[in-house]
Amino acid sequence: MAGGRAGVADLRGPGFLNSDPTELKTALAREARALGFDCIGVTAPGTIDSAGRRFLEFIASGGHGDMDWLASQPERRVDPRGLWPDVRSVIMLGVNYGPDSDPLAILKQRTRAAISVYAQGDDYHDLIKKRLKALARWLVATAPSEVKVFVDTAAVMEKPLAQAAHLGWQGKHTNLVSREFGSWLFLGAIYTTLDLPRDDAEIDHCGSCQACLDICPTSAFPAPYQLDARRCISYLTIENKGPIPQEFRKAIGNRIYGCDDCLAACPWNKFAQEGREAKLAARDELRAPGLGELSRLDDAGFRALFTKSPVKRIGRDRFLRNVLVAIGNSDDAALAKEACRLLDDASPLVRGAAVWALGQLAPQDELAAVKNAAMSNEPDESVREEWRTTS
Known part of the structure; x- marks a missing residue:
């Protein structure tokens, strides 16, 4: 959730194969899965206009709290071409990090610390970035192109782009939901100058369910699909640099880093364990210290x-x-x-x-x-x- 360019790489290469775009995309997907990605999709850079407008409204409302990096240069975030004018295709990738046990069970162990699932193992920025760079090198070597890779560290709206690329949809908790992996996906992006076949955008499958909204301990969702970060436990325990406001302290319980409640409540999570390997396993010393x-x-x-x-x-x-x-x-x-x-x-x-x-x-x-x-x-x-x- 931090700003900067730590997850960005600019890779160039002469390439040696001018593949048919459809064949190239098929080979790209095969290589992505060999590198450990669980899903892949492609979209055009101009497909998230409505999400961009909602983002600007979110910033104007102050819902981002002290995350000033979110509000910095919004034109670079609302359209991929604002960040890199030469981008022709956006490749979105996901890695399933579904937990191997109920992440909410620890909330009853009041003398034990609850650390968000994603933070119980090695830093996902490093893990995903390494795989993205490997895939980008393969792409540059396979087809003449320029690429840039991003993993949650630059002005990229990963979740709307992932929905446009058919990886999932933004649920009522504002996180991405996948029919295959529930609410447990790490996302990464590759911007490329190649014209690759596009995937159809995924549609919303939340229906009337609002389990993610109902479970939130601090009522951080003023309405479905809207988050007030200033009330979110993940924001309060991670991004917030000052004292935690008095009104939220009791509701935080034993959550010392992040909060999994809205993610864990999603009924689509029942599919998240299928095909999951131990490569993203939590460290034992961080499960319930x-x-x-x-x-x-x-x-x-x-x-x-x-x-x-x-x-x-x-x-x-x-x-x-x-x-x-x-x-x-x-x-x-x-x-x-x-x-x-x-x-x-x-x-x-x-x-x-x-x-x-x-x-x-x-x-x-x-x-x-x-x-x-x-x-x-x-x-x-x-x-x-x-x-x-x-x-």
């Missing part, structure tokens, strides 16, 4: 645990902020000592979250004694405000 042990991570320990993980990008301080909110929701008085220990942390963000967690767990008389001592030494106004609002 204990909140207490996570709260004791220093910066070096955080970096070591989350090596190659997308979690590493939010940094230790934001991560501990999330862990402390989960500790406050744990109903486990034994974890109060972890919150108390972090009242002296170097980060005001961590100290403020520790105040709230302690306020949820500690007896009133003990809390009052700690509060008086802490307030007399606390230099940060945001942390002092947390103390003032803690009963």
